[in-house]
Amino acid sequence: MAVRVCSLKFDADRDGGPQSVPAGGAYHVVRFPYGAAESYDADNMHPQTRNGTDHPFPSDPASGLIRPAHDAWGRLYAMIQWETAAGGAATEFRDQFVRDPLGTPDTTCTEHRPPSPGMQCFAKAWAIFVSPDVPLALRVAHDADRPLDLVIAEFKLEYDA
Incomplete structure (x- = not known):
């Protein structure tokens, strides 16, 4: 049995600046770069081109997708870091994993958190069936009255195949 992994990382310092998350409380897909910027994707679960359509980072929300290579019981991991000033602007930070985010979203592991003292860094893990x-x-x-910047994010899928 082999372990399959897709490990994505966005870093504003390396990847062209932060990702601005608009005010208003609506959820937004975190986008991730392709190729050498990725931590690991041996099974091409984060393809830039799918069915002949290019999904450029960071302009296309599809650049935030992981497409599992097999049906499996998968383990999802994430790490999120907001801009330094975010804690003074928001009273709540929200994050979630979602199946089919650009179609009929099915959310899981939704968390709403108050700001923490110091940096706004959050990590999470969850297990679900993947296909x-x-x-x-x-x-x-977030619930701030202005856009806030996401400065680092990681999103990972791991499963046995």
Whole structure:
């Protein structure tokens, strides 16, 4: 049995600046770069081109998708870091894993958190059934009255195949 892993990382310092998350409380897919910027994707579960369509980072929300290579019991992991000033602007930070985020979203492991002292860094893990027919994403939101910047994010899928 082999362990399959797709490990994505976004870092504002490396990847062209932060991802701005609009005010208003709506969830937004976190987007991840392709190729050498990725931590690991040996099974091409984070393809830039799918069915002949290019999904450029960071402009296309599809750049935030992981497409599992097999049906399996999968383990999802995420780490999210907001801009330094975010704790003074928001009273709640939100994040969730979602199946089919660009179609009919099915959310799981939704968390709403108050700001923490110091940096706004959050990590999470969750296990779910995954399928090649259903893409996965990490989504974030906040309740500030202005856009807030996401400066680092990681999104990982691991399963046995």
